[in-house]
Amino acid sequence: MLVRMAWRNILRNPRRTLVVTTAIAVGIAGCVLAMAVNIGMVTDMIHTTISNGLGHLQVHGPGWDERPELEVRIEGGREALAPELESLSGVQAWSTRVRSDGLVASPRASVGVAVIGVDPEREARVSEWSTSVVQGNWLEEPRQLVVGTELARRLQADLGSKVVVSVQDLQGNLTGRAYRLGGLLESDLGAIDDATVFMHIRDAQGLFEMGSSISEGVVTVIDDREIPAVQSELEARLGEAFEVRSWEQLEPVLVYMIEAFDSVAWVLYAAVYIAMSFGIANVLMMAVFERTREIGMMRAMGMGRVRVMGLILMEGVFVTGLGLLAGIGLALLGVWALRDGIDISAFAGSLDDYAIGTRLTPVLRWSDLWDPVIIGAITAVLSGIWPAWRASRAQPADALRHV
């Protein structure tokens, strides 16, 4: 009966209930939506970074972590990894690369670049570089390069132009070779577009005089929740001669960003919930004051203080519950309305360095819905305590005299 009374009591002054539930709903919807957009952005960044060469896991020679240089290599080459990676369940695709720094020069300009030698066919299964090609092709012929359109612009070179790539080879000798630009690509990552040169892995092994050695193996897994399991299995199989690193270990900044967004969300929630608690407390105080006589009567009938408190707290929980429901409904509606993403291409140039694409699609995690509900319920109870306590202290004789 107490529950029924609490529910009907909040409907006694529908306008007041509507105002406070609307305030709660808008606050919660704003928080959830802001969180979804943030998470969408981070998810997009993670996806962009993973698909732009990071992969889910990378295998290197020992010491790469401290010294990611040409000398830290896998001397056995592709064959050193193939047996283990081919037979490992959970692996979706894998490829090998040679990676170092160099200088690319056209007759008009020269630019410092990362030189990446890839197995074109296998690479197409672990990264989106091959599909980012907008002109020409993806390393279909030897002694050809693929570079970003931005790098081509800086070199003032076009498709088919000849450029020279100069590097320091494995022995430390300066060496250089001429290549033709066979393809131009556009990715979402500034570093790829501005300062990376792709060549066939055999060309790279030749250029760096490193035989069949490779710099790294890159692995994608079927289900990204399986990354830790695949990583530890791979570590066990490959032994100490190799270093296996997950994308989180390779790009800790991304992980920090997710954590930072979570912290920002909590600050946002705290602000909304504090405002909300004042709203709820105010509504309940008004309700208690208006019903002083009624509460006095209930106390006179023998209703205990705990029950009176329970009644008022329940009213707070109901008002908050309505607001939370409406807020989550509103947030879901917002996420649905933005399902095709928000066009941020106007900022695309300045966002390239951060691996953010041109569309921002909100991503809603279940925890982002549950958290506000749980904290909302706690807020409702906390903000109801004072009004409820006040109500429960009513002296029946005094309260009954209240007009």
Next chain:
Amino acid sequence: MILQAVEVTKVYETRGVTTHALDGVSLQMDEGEFSAIAGPSGSGKTTLLNLLGALDTPTSGNVLLDGEELTTLDSAALAGLRLHKLGFVFQSYNLIPVLSACENVEFVMDLQGVEAGERKQRAREVLERVGLSGLEDKRPPEMSGGQQQRVAVARAIASRPRLVLADEPTANLDSDTAKRLLELMAELNQVEGITFLFSTHDPLVMEAAQRVVRLRDGRVVDDGAGNHG
């Protein structure tokens, strides 16, 4: 003896002004009585009724209900005592507006922990007893003053109290309605043996009461003990 007040005094202090609402009132009441406390406004009727009903505590003196000294009980024990031994009818009905007539009657039984099925059945019986069959689902704002006061009476007796205290129950009713309400309560007293104590300045109530205790300036000027029985 169901109720006893011994030398009860109640003094209010408001902004430095001391008011002696009750000054050494002693009173006894037996089971089955149908009595009234009468007196002009400000004579201390409501104050006395509040003290007898464990709604307030005396400045000095004592009140015994069923032999239990109220001044020795804490707030929770007093609430329990009101819940199980007393029924209240107020001048302005004081029904819970969000509950239907039937739910209002069930309210006290719910507090007593009576199981839902029995509660509903008893509430319907009592409402029928006070002549409100068919109005069970109406909420207070949909009912007349007389009907609301009947619901209040039904609520007071449904919990099977030892004593019903009614504070000016007819004050807001026209005389016909007041008369019918009094007849109902007198019948409940005679047929079911429910003890009633009113505070009133309504001649109709005084006429209906078997015993009238008269108060003036916080003192009993006539305890009417000779008239009753």
